[in-house]
Amino acid sequence: MNEHNVTTLNEFVIKKQNDFPYAKGELTRLLSHIGIASKIVHREVNKAGLVDILGEMGTVNPTGEDQKKLDVFANDQFIGALKASAECCGIASEENQDIVTFDNDLARDGKYIVTIDPLDGSSNIDVNVSIGTIFAIYRRISKIGHKAQEEDFLQEGTRQVAAGYVIYGSSTMMVYTTGRGVNGFTLDPSIGEFCLSHPKIQTPTNGKIYSINEGNYVKFPTGVKKYLKYCQEKDSETNRPFTSRYIGSLVADFHRNLLKGGIYIYPETENNPNGKLRLLYECNPIAFIAEQAGGKASDGNGNRILDLKPTSLHQRVPFFVGPRSMVDKAEEFMNSKGEM
Ligand code: AMP
Ligand code: P6P
Numbered sequence: 001m002n003e004h005n006v007t008t009l010n011e012f013v014i015k016k017q018n019d020f021p022y023a024k025g026e027l028t029r030l031l032s033h034i035g036i037a038s039k040i041v042h043r044e045v046n047k048a049g050l051v052d053i054l055g056e057m058g059t060v061n062p063t064g065e066d067q068k069k070l071d072v073f074a075n076d077q078f079i080g081a082l083k084a085s086a087e088c089c090g091i092a093s094e095e096n097q098d099i100v101t102f103d104n105d106l107a108r109d110g111k112y113i114v115t116i117d118p119l120d121g122s123s124n125i126d127v128n129v130s131i132g133t134i135f136a137i138y139r140r141i142s143k144i145g146h147k148a149q150e151e152d153f154l155q156e157g158t159r160q161v162a163a164g165y166v167i168y169g170s171s172t173m174m175v176y177t178t179g180r181g182v183n184g185f186t187l188d189p190s191i192g193e194f195c196l197s198h199p200k201i202q203t204p205t206n207g208k209i210y211s212i213n214e215g216n217y218v219k220f221p222t223g224v225k226k227y228l229k230y231c232q233e234k235d236s237e238t239n240r241p242f243t244s245r246y247i248g249s250l251v252a253d254f255h256r257n258l259l260k261g262g263i264y265i266y267p268e269t270e271n272n273p274n275g276k277l278r279l280l281y282e283c284n285p286i287a288f289i290a291e292q293a294g295g296k297a298s299d300g301n302g303n304r305i306l307d308l309k310p311t312s313l314h315q316r317v318p319f320f321v322g323p324r325s326m327v328d329k330a331e332e333f334m335n336s337k338g339e340m
Contacts, residue, residue: 009035009174009185009194016178027137027161030087030112031176034135035194037081038166038174041074041119041133042187045168062097062314063278070125071095074118074133088112089140090148092313094120094281099313101147112161113140113152115281121249130169132251136285137162153313157284157306164285167251175201175255177292182258201258203293207323208239209262211246211253219269223300223334227265230333250277254286254321258293263322263330267300275299275318279310283319290321297321300334 007015010032017028060066075095082088086106092099094117102110114137121131138159142149164176172187174194184198210231217225231242245262247253253264266275277283287297287305297305300320308317320327 006188006193007196009196012183012185012196016180019180026087026111027178030082030085030114030137031162033081033085033087034078034114034164035174037077038133038172038194039187039192040077040081041070041166042168042172042189044070044073045119045125045131046172061095063094066123071119071122078116078118078133078135082114083107086110088114088137089144090114090152091116092153092280093118094278094314099148099150099153103147108145108147111140111144113138113148115153115284117278117281120251120282121247124247124249129247129249130167130252131249132168132255133166134251134282134285135164136160136281136288150313153280154310156309157279157287160284160288160306163288165251165255165289167255169252169255173197173255175258175289177289179288179292182289182293198259201293203258203290203295203323204261205294205323205325206239207257207261207263207326208242209245209257209260210242210326211244211257211262211264212266213246213248214244216269219271220267221300221334223336224265224267224330226336227330227333230329250282250286254290257322258290258295261323263320263326265300265330266319268318272316274316276316277319279305279308279315279317280313283317283321286319286321294324295322296324296327298327298331300331302331302335 013028013031017023083102087110089107089110090099090101090113092115117134140152142152162178166174175184182201185194186197187194266277268275283305290297298320299318
């Protein structure tokens with residue numbers, strides 16, 4: 001706390017480091033570098049409409065999605081900041097087919113790796129809808145002093161040291177956890193600092209919002225169709241019908257649901273048998289935050305997201321995340337037999 005009675009992100013992170021007497025400040029440095037890159041991306045996102053940084057780059061990312069200029073800019077910013085931190089030996093990014101290893105003496109000694117979606121929901125950039133950065137931090141398992149290996153990035157989500165997202169919306173916020181609760185920081189552009197605005201976030205136990213792309217209804221599994229009808233039926237005892245809210249930007253949809261109480265579902269469909277969202281840099285970090293805020297995240301078939309053993313960098317999984325009671329109810333329908 002300072003004379004302005006605000007706690008900045010850096011002050012908060014350093015304070016939390018003091019809970020670990022043996023800590024050398026390496027995680028602290030990593031988190032503060034992520035904060036710096038987020039502020040630089042915030043600046044560009046907020047003037048995207050004014051400079052020639054909108055529109056397609058003409059290239060595609062590893063999952064075949066058009067790469068917009070801001071995507072590439074954000075990726076470059078985070079890769080640069082993580083390399084400069086000298087605490088990270090490599091990253092796995094949505095924008096890169098393979099892992100990016102930082103092969104210099106300082107970084108090779110870094111004990112952390114980062115998985116990142118530098119600008120998720122970027123198809124919304126040109127229409128001024130909120131977008132976000134999603135990241136997760138793990139301790140490397142390969143030998144320190146050598147290049148990062150793919151095995152470092154294919155760890156279960158339970159091994160995350162930290163996870164967070166930045167939402168570039170009506171205000172820019174960073175929300176993150178290191179396994180001891182979830183805290184949210186709002187960027188105050190007048191001082192260029194993320195300031196603690198949402199301490200100890202706990203998601204409401206009974207939400208009233210469901211978020212899913214209902215345009216895919218005919219391709220949904222029967223259990224999802226049944227759950228949607230359940231959400232839409234009138235029942236005063238369980239506060240139904242629920243409200244449908246879907247922005248089409250995971251960070252924006254999840255952030256609203258985290259604060260207000262709601263379930264987000266991206267299930268498998270006929271076209272996408274494993275759903276659309278990527279395990280390493282979308283589902284695992286969001287799942288870690290959701291659980292730390294008292295919620296639940298599963299693949300809809302009884303498998304906890306954080307327990308899944310990744311097999312590839314850009315692996316997709318079906319994603320059900322929200323208040324425990326809502327995810328449990330959705331899974332109940334997913335497990336029920338019979339047709340619609
Ligand atoms: P370090 O030596 O800085 O890498 O810290 C060692 C471990 O202490 C980290 O992997 C975390 O588990 C914990 N830790 C250190 N700094 C922080 C922090 N700022 N916030 C939360 N946990 C921390
Ligand atoms: P659909 C954005 O491309 C994204 O990965 C998430 O941010 C978002 O929730 C989802 O895809 C939207 O997908 O198929 O509904 O447009």
